[in-house]
Amino acid sequence: MENDQEVPQPQGQPSKGKGTTLLHYTPDGNFQLHCTAKVISSCHGSIEEPQHVQILLDVTCLHPQGGGQPCDYGTIGNEKFHVSVHKVLLDPETRIVTHYGILQKGTLVDIMDSSTVQVVVDPVRRSILSQCHSAGHAIDAAIAICYPSLVATKGYHYLDGPYVVR
Ligand SMILES: [Zn+2]
Numbered sequence: 816m817e818n819d820q821e822v823p824q825p826q827g828q829p830s831k832g833k834g835t836t837l838l839h840y841t842p843d844g845n846f847q848l849h850c851t852a853k854v855i856s857s858c859h860g861s862i863e864e865p866q867h868v869q870i871l872l873d874v875t876c877l878h879p880q881g882g883g884q885p886c887d888y889g890t891i892g893n894e895k896f897h898v899s900v901h902k903v904l905l906d907p908e909t910r911i912v913t914h915y916g917i918l919q920k921g922t923l924v925d926i927m928d929s930s931t932v933q934v935v936v937d938p939v940r941r942s943i944l945s946q947c948h949s950a951g952h953a954i955d956a957a958i959a960i961c962y963p964s965l966v967a968t969k970g971y972h973y974l975d976g977p978y979v980v981r
Contacts, residue, residue: 834910836874848936850876852891857926860915868898868923870914876934878941879905879912883970884948888937893929896921948972955979 838844852872860867870891877900880886886903891914902915926932951970958965958981965981 834906835872835912837879837905837912838874838876839878844876847876848938848941850874850934851931852934853931854926854929857923859923865923866918868916868918868926870898870916870926871911872914872932872934875903875912875914876936877903877912877914878936878944879903881905882948882972883951884944884972885974887944888940890935891916891932892920893932895929896925898926943974944972947974947977951977951979955981 838847838850852874855871855873857868857870859865860869872891877889878884878887880903887900889900891898891900896918897920898914898916898918900914900916903912904915905912948970951972955967955970958979959967962981967979967981969980971978971980
């Protein structure tokens, strides 16, 4: 699977390939909570906060923010470094996923020197977010039966106050 696509370009450059492979869109990947990935590129988030890093991978099991659902949390690491990931964003044009995290062990050089890493999803957060998302669609389906004239326009599946607009 990893060899049948062009790898993403470093951040800020347009991708000529298909971007990051999102495992949850693959037939067996929907409930995959860990994977092995190749580091494409990485950089510091800012000069003031050198522990903050951004990482591009060829493949990820971390769900980016989108579809009205917040992103997964999780970790990226290996024997040299360990990063806690708190934001995952998908560029809709390049289809490249950027993982934003904080170095808990190692340095940026350790990330850049790494060929492969382990990606792990926070299973508790994933579970509650998918339940909340599914609940939104269940309510939407029920309203569609009871009030067919109301057309769904927006779903918000964040835990701070999820809703469906019809
Ligand atoms: Zn949805």
